[in-house]
Amino acid sequence: MKSKKILIIDDDPIIFKTLGDFLSEEGFQVISAIDGLSGLEKAQKEKPDLIVLDIILPRKNGYEVLEEIKKEESLKKTPVILLTNLGSLNDVEKAVKLGAVTYLVKSDYSLKEVAAKIKEALN
Amino acid sequence: MKLKIKLYQKITRHIYDDFNLKKQAYNLGVEVWQTPSFLFICMGLAIMVAMAVVYFVSFHYDSPFVLIISEVLVVIIMLIVGGFIIKSVEIFAQANKTKSEFISLASHQLKTPLAGLKWSLEFLLSKRRNGLNKEQISILKDIEELSLKMEQLVSDLLDAARIDSGELFLNKDKADLEGIIEEIEKNNLSLLKAKKISFSFKRKNKVPLVMADKKRIKVVLDNLISNAIQYTSNEGMINVEAEKKDDKIKICVKDNGIGIPSDQQKRVFEKFFRGTNTEKLFSRGTGLGLYITKNIVEKSGGEIQFKSIEGVGSEFCFWLPIEEKKKR
Incomplete structure (x- = not known):
């Protein structure tokens, strides 16, 4: 069975390395980008099955990236999980309004739980 | 009847809170005379005095100008004191925005x-x-x-x-309270063994899943059970009990620990509160656990109560609705 392709867009190298390595070990094909603009370009080029997106990012923030993904015909059905450390009601409401499937606060979840949420969103 | 009593309690608490100037000043971080309620009372009193003066003047000098003067006076007072109130509310709003x-x-x-x-x-x-x-x-x-x-x-x-700042956000999940309690017990097993505390978890009937924020409800149970473990001496006991009653689930955490002094029990759910007996025995702790616990329970549509006797033990019970309430 072909492994699912996950794009992680996060500017924190420790976060995308640990999450990326963990997901690889769980059988996913992982690609990553360290800013919003290159993340969007990679999404357009690689057509991932799911995108894990941070909010505070250089060159284009997570909300802007999410907005553009949802506008693009070839990407708009790709589930996007927002994985951030902003956890206010406003942030969550904004993310849901823009079309994110789940909103996760990094420090509240273990790698295992994030992987479970990704599998859930892919099904 | 129960609903009427609850409504009455809500209204009286609301009025009490509005006129509890000391508490309001403490919450807003200002002097008592700067609180909106105090300024509002001042405005009311000033208007009453102005009206009384006008009444006596008009009684002695029968003139239509008196009515005009009285209205002008009231408007001036409202503008001056109202201006103060608006200014103070603006300051609070700005402070709140900065805090947020x-x-x-x-x-x-x-x-x-x-x-x-x-x-x-x-x-x-x-x-x-x-x-x-x-x-x-x-x-x-x-x-x-x-x-x-x-x-x-x-x-x-x-x-x-x-x-x-009213920004606590709760997710909506199906929370397995039984599983959460078992997990907390497992996480604290070494501590329970070290203190030789007997821990029991009784289910009076089948514990259903509840619509609530799993992570936050875990915080609630973790706070109550951790407190019980921390404040129970060696060879003590902790009983956790779960019971489904109508459309609610009741969870109680009972210990035979140091208890809470009766004169301090009113302040248990206040921010940064720590009982004097706990401060003497344990240097750790922020005094935020029960404050957060109460707020999570209430925001989830439930309520929390406790009883405690110093030197005998404490029992904290909270109720949660099983089904999600329409308004959260």
């Missing part, structure tokens, strides 16, 4: 390195465990435990700040 921005920034800046630390350790201990010897695993587990404590502290501080 600070919470957002602090939340991100503090939580990012903590998440990185936690995930790195989890990765090492789960996927690279085979390359480590027993001593290395033990050291990493100690670091993991410390990082979790640090994370808990940051979360408590941020949650308290979010509660203050």
Whole structure:
């Protein structure tokens, strides 16, 4: 069975390395980008099955990236999980309004739980 | 009838809170004379005095100008005192906005390195465990435990700040209370063994899933059970009991620990409250746990109560609706 392709867009190298390595070990094909603009370009080029997106990012923030993904015909059905450390009601409401499937606060979840949420969103 | 009593209690509490100037000043971080309620009372009194003066003047000098003067006087007083009220509300709103921005920034800046630390350790201990010897695993587990404590502290501080600014957000999940209690017991097993505390969990009937924020409800149960463990001496006992009653689930955590002094019981759910007997015995603790616990329970549509006798023990019980309430 072909492994699912996950794009992680996060500017924190420790976060995308640990999450990326963990997901690889769980059988996913992982690609990553360290800013919003290159993340969007990679999404357009690689057509991932799911995108894990941070909010505070250089060159284009997570909300802007999410907005553009949802506008693009070839990407708009790709589930996007927002994985951030902003956890206010406003942030969550904004993310849901823009079309994110789940909103996760990094420090509240273990790698295992994030992987479970990704599998859930892919099904 | 019960609903009427609840409504009456709500109204009286609302009126009491509105006129509890000391508490209002403490909450807003201002002097008593700067609180909106005090200024409002002043405005009312000033208008009453002005009206009384006008009444006496008009009684002695029968003139239509008196009515005009009285209206002008009232308008002037309303403008002056009302201006003060608006100004003070503006200051509070500005302070609130700054606090909210600070919470957002602090939340991100503090939580990012903590998440990185936690995930790195989890990765090492789960996927690279085979390359480590027993001593290395033990050291990493100690670091993991410390990082979790640090994370808990940051979360408590941020949650308290979010509660203050009305920004505490709750997810909607199906929470398995039974599973959460068993997990907390498992996590505290070594401490329970070390203190030789007997821990029991009784289910009076089948415990259903509840529509609530799983993570936050775990915080509630963790706070209550951790407090019970911390404040119960060696060879004590802790009983957790779950019972489904109509459309609610009731959970009680009972211990035979040091209890709460009766003169301090009114303040138990206040922010930063720590009983004098706990401060003497335990140096650790922020006094935020029960404040956060009460707010999470109430925001989930439930309520929490307790009874305690110093030197005998405490029992904290909370109720949660099983089905999600329409308004949250």
